[in-house]
Amino acid sequence: MHFNKLINTIKERRENLKVNQENLAKLSGVGLRTLKQFESGKGNPTLQTIQKIADVLGLEVCLKVKTEITNEDGKNSL
Amino acid sequence: MHFNKLINTIKERRENLKVNQENLAKLSGVGLRTLKQFESGKGNPTLQTIQKIADVLGLEVCLKVKTEITNEDGKNSL
DNA sequence: CACAAAAGTGCATTACACCGCACTTTTGTA
DNA sequence: TACAAAAGTGCGGTGTAATGCACTTTTGTG
Secondary structure (H helix, E strand, O other), rough: OOHHHEEEEEEEHHOOOOOHHHHHHHOOOHHHHHHHHHOOOOOOOHHHHHHHHHHOOOOOEEEEEOOOEEEEOOOOOO | OOOHHHHHHHHHHHHHHHHHHHHHHHOOOOHHHHHHHHHHHEEEEEEOHHHHHHHHHHHEEEEEEEEEEEOOOEOOOO
């Protein structure tokens, strides 16, 4: 399972805010090990973990209707 | 931790599509017990579990910037 | 109300998320 | 290139998510 989109959003947001993993871990209350694992594309985090991280970054988890058309590569056309 | 917004989105979407928990469980590959637990607001599902369910319902998990203003009750003003 | 379908719960097992610690690798800047 | 900060990884303990099964409760329709 690939969470690349979510991961990149988190990672980019964190970097834009000039926060390193260590500080984000402390601010969010998520273990540094867990955060590292998530950002490096390994784990399968729980919703709670994602929420904690997103919250500190001023993001929120949401569900939107999939309306996008994907091409044969499975990548978005947009 | 309250995932009410996510839960309601899933539940409403499922009901609009006239699918019961049992079929959604089968279609998504998520255990019925897990789905029930999630929809009844108990558990703390993993991202993979949410993705599987959302996928079947034509939804996708995303992160958006929190721009909403909250009042002193911590509830959205909107 | 009566009954059936759907939703919710208790229990037990298995797998794995979370986490700290110590270490290696990568990145970026002088 | 040399060095420090940041990012990534192996190990191992603890807690809990995922799951099936059997049961109870709720919902909705005649």
